[in-house]
Amino acid sequence: MLKLAWRNLIAHPIRSILTSASVCIAILLLCLLRSIVTTLDAGIEAASATRLIVMSSISLFVDMPVSYQQRIEQVDGVDVIGKWQWFGGYYQNPRNFFAQFAVDPEHLFDMYPECQLDEEAKQRFLSTRNGCIIGRKLADDPNFAWKVGDKIPLVGALFPHPDGGAWEFEVCGVYTSSAANFDERTMMFQWKFFEETLRTSGQDPGVGVFVFRCEPGANVERIMGEVTAMFENGPMSVRCAPESEFQRMFISMMGDIPMLLGWIGTAVFVALLLGCVNTMLMAGREQVRDIGIYKALGFDDVTAFRVLVTQSLLLCVIGGAAGIGLTLALKPGIAAAIAAMFPVFIVADETLIFAAVLIVLLGLAAGIVPAWRASRMKPIEALRAEH
Amino acid sequence: MTNAMIRVKNVTKSYSRGGETLKVLNGLNLEMDEGRFYALMGPSGSGKTTLLNLVGGLDHPDSGDLFVAGANLSDLDGAELARWRADNVGFVFQGFNLIPVLSARENVELPLSLTGLSRAERKKHAEYALELVGLKDRMNHRPKQLSGGQEQRVAIARALATDPKVLLADEPTGDLDRKSAEQVLDLLVRLNQEFKKTILMVTHDPHAADRAQSIVHLEKGELGRIEHNAPAAAK
Ligand SMILES: Nc1ncnc2c1ncn2[C@@H]1O[C@H](COP(=O)(O)OP(=O)(O)OP(=O)(O)O)[C@@H](O)[C@H]1O
Numbered sequence: 001m002l003k004l005a006w007r008n009l010i011a012h013p014i015r016s017i018l019t020s021a022s023v024c025i026a027i028l029l030l031c032l033l034r035s036i037v038t039t040l041d042a043g044i045e046a047a048s049a050t051r052l053i054v055m056s057s058i059s060l061f062v063d064m065p066v067s068y069q070q071r072i073e074q075v076d077g078v079d080v081i082g083k084w085q086w087f088g089g090y091y092q093n094p095r096n097f098f099a100q101f102a103v104d105p106e107h108l109f110d111m112y113p114e115c116q117l118d119e120e121a122k123q124r125f126l127s128t129r130n131g132c133i134i135g136r137k138l139a140d141d142p143n144f145a146w147k148v149g150d151k152i153p154l155v156g157a158l159f160p161h162p163d164g165g166a167w168e169f170e171v172c173g174v175y176t177s178s179a180a181n182f183d184e185r186t187m188m189f190q191w192k193f194f195e196e197t198l199r200t201s202g203q204d205p206g207v208g209v210f211v212f213r214c215e216p217g218a219n220v221e222r223i224m225g226e227v228t229a230m231f232e233n234g235p236m237s238v239r240c241a242p243e244s245e246f247q248r249m250f251i252s253m254m255g256d257i258p259m260l261l262g263w264i265g266t267a268v269f270v271a272l273l274l275g276c277v278n279t280m281l282m283a284g285r286e287q288v289r290d291i292g293i294y295k296a297l298g299f300d301d302v303t304a305f306r307v308l309v310t311q312s313l314l315l316c317v318i319g320g321a322a323g324i325g326l327t328l329a330l331k332p333g334i335a336a337a338i339a340a341m342f343p344v345f346i347v348a349d350e351t352l353i354f355a356a357v358l359i360v361l362l363g364l365a366a367g368i369v370p371a372w373r374a375s376r377m378k379p380i381e382a383l384r385a386e387h
Numbered sequence: 388m389t390n391a392m393i394r395v396k397n398v399t400k401s402y403s404r405g406g407e408t409l410k411v412l413n414g415l416n417l418e419m420d421e422g423r424f425y426a427l428m429g430p431s432g433s434g435k436t437t438l439l440n441l442v443g444g445l446d447h448p449d450s451g452d453l454f455v456a457g458a459n460l461s462d463l464d465g466a467e468l469a470r471w472r473a474d475n476v477g478f479v480f481q482g483f484n485l486i487p488v489l490s491a492r493e494n495v496e497l498p499l500s501l502t503g504l505s506r507a508e509r510k511k512h513a514e515y516a517l518e519l520v521g522l523k524d525r526m527n528h529r530p531k532q533l534s535g536g537q538e539q540r541v542a543i544a545r546a547l548a549t550d551p552k553v554l555l556a557d558e559p560t561g562d563l564d565r566k567s568a569e570q571v572l573d574l575l576v577r578l579n580q581e582f583k584k585t586i587l588m589v590t591h592d593p594h595a596a597d598r599a600q601s602i603v604h605l606e607k608g609e610l611g612r613i614e615h616n617a618p619a620a621a622k
């Protein structure tokens with residue numbers, strides 16, 4: 001049966017190769033789309049439930065006054081709090097993108113256990129005014145190749161240095177991350193250094209987000225409500241949400257990406273299905289007489305059905321397997337290409353299983369109409385065809 | 388009834404085409420003995436192919452009964468009929484008999500896959516059948532690489548491979564030149580004489596019909612004369 005299916009496919013090499021190639025490309029695309037969704041979700045899932053984020057209710061890009069910190073800290077049940085400010089600088093060239101934040105270092109490691117750094121480096125970071133820590137991936141990036149003790153000059157695109165020159169940071173340590181939500185391509189430096197430097201020219205930096213942790217057993221809902229209510233009447237109203245919620249918001253700022261990708265994926269699949277159905281209908285029409293011969297020889301309707309479905313499955317499985325193979329082969333390259341934006345690129349086993357199921361469904365769906373026709377065909381009519 | 392291989396009793400068959408009913412067979416009665424070679428002749432449209440298909444269980448009559456190789460075909464449902472065909476009849480059609488993507492040997496092996504034979508036995512049977520039709524040296528050729536006459540001989544080898552009692556051939560020499568046609572006819576005569584196959588061959592060609600032992604004439608769905616060619620028709 002397989003031999004027969006294979007022979008029939010290679011009897012029309014161009015058509016079979018084109019159809020298989022389209023299955024291959026489409027499956028590759030579907031795997032990548034799914035993997036992007038998985039990658040985005042991974043950040044949300046890994047996000048901590050005990051950490052809460054406070055941001056301006058207008059948008060993430062609007063700052064809050066520094067004075068909010070003390071007021072939030074006074075809310076009953078708030079344990080520790082820290083500031084985060086997006087620095088938005090670049091090294092030598094704006095294309096060398098990586099994230100930099102001004103942070104409060106005191107509770108950083110306490111609040112973010114996933115950020116792992118040895119004790120000595122922590123102490124060095126705390127005691128160096130212009131000290132910074134960088135993630136493993138950033139340190140390993142051949143464009144930078146920074147190590148402890150290096151000085152990193154950054155041009156402050158959002159916060160120009162009062163001298164007009166570059167900001168200079170000293171690498172105090174290289175951290176690793178134990179969770180998908182904590183990026184290893186980030187640099188963090190001391191808020192105090194940031195603030196004091198800007199003050200010399202009379203500027204007063206705001207805060208992008210506050211991150212705080214509740215005391216164990218505290219009523220998180222109540223705290224979120226109190227924090228929001230506290231600033232309701234200005235000067236700047238805020239939004240307070242658990243970190244996972246915040247991550248989701250952050251992703252949805254780019255639009256409802258998972259949904260969009262889902263639609264694209266569906267469209268790709270439908271187009272692919274139509275192409276495969278077309279190929280199989282053609283094959284079915286060409287093989288009408290063959291079907292008549294099988295039946296005259298004593299093969300039953302089920303065999304006639306299988307002859308065409310096997311061809312369809314074979315066509316899709318060959319193309320689909322190539323697509324899955326290609327996905328795995330391209331994975332490291334893609335991961336490297338998007339490393340600046342996403343800490344990891346996850347091709348989940350579920351995605352591959354999903355693709356495999358899709359391939360089989362596709363093969364069945366494309367083959368079912370011609371196969372059904374073949375099985376229903378009366379032998380005399382099939383034999384009269386082409387005569 | 389004792390030695391009738393094929394019995395056609397009161398068989399009628401009509402086709403409906405766009406509301407019109409076309410009566411093709413009109414209460415036909417016919418008996419054919421085991422081990423004889425029959426030629427079926429008649430003008431175009433007289434129902435020869437229709438009769439052959441009914442005898443081979445490829446189609447059902449509107450009424451009447453067909454007893455072929457010991458079975459009453461009306462008693463068999465679709466799947467049983469397919470099984471019965473595999474065991475009892477071999478078909479040779481006019482032109483395009485072979486599966487184009489399979490080699491001559493694979494084509495001959497095809498009906499053998501419905502038997503319980505092992506792969507090695509199937510191969511042996513197929514090679515033997517091809518040897519019988521004189522095409523063993525072509526067994527790995529595809530149908531496209533064979534001449535029309537060779538194709539027909541491969542089709543005969545395939546019809547033989549399962550050792551059926553009845554061979555049904557619909558204008559097997561219709562598309563062939565004189566010489567190839569003679570080869571095919573020689574082969575059929577030999578199968579009849581040496582292997583005692585009951586053969587029913589539709590033909591338009593009086594020469595071909597002369598090679599059979601009996602010639603059955605069909606006219607407008609009714610039985611005409613039956614001629615018996617005196618001695619065996621081996622040339
Ligand atoms: N499936 C069908 N549907 C409708 N009409 C059919 C069908 N098969 C045969 N016919 C008609 O029935 C009549 C008898 O057909 P049949 O094929 O049995 O004739 P035949 O004697 O074999 O003719 P020929 O010598 O041309 O092969 C013809 O008029 C044909 O057009």
Ligand SMILES: [Mg+2]
Pocket residue numbers: 435436437557
């Ligand atoms: Mg005919």
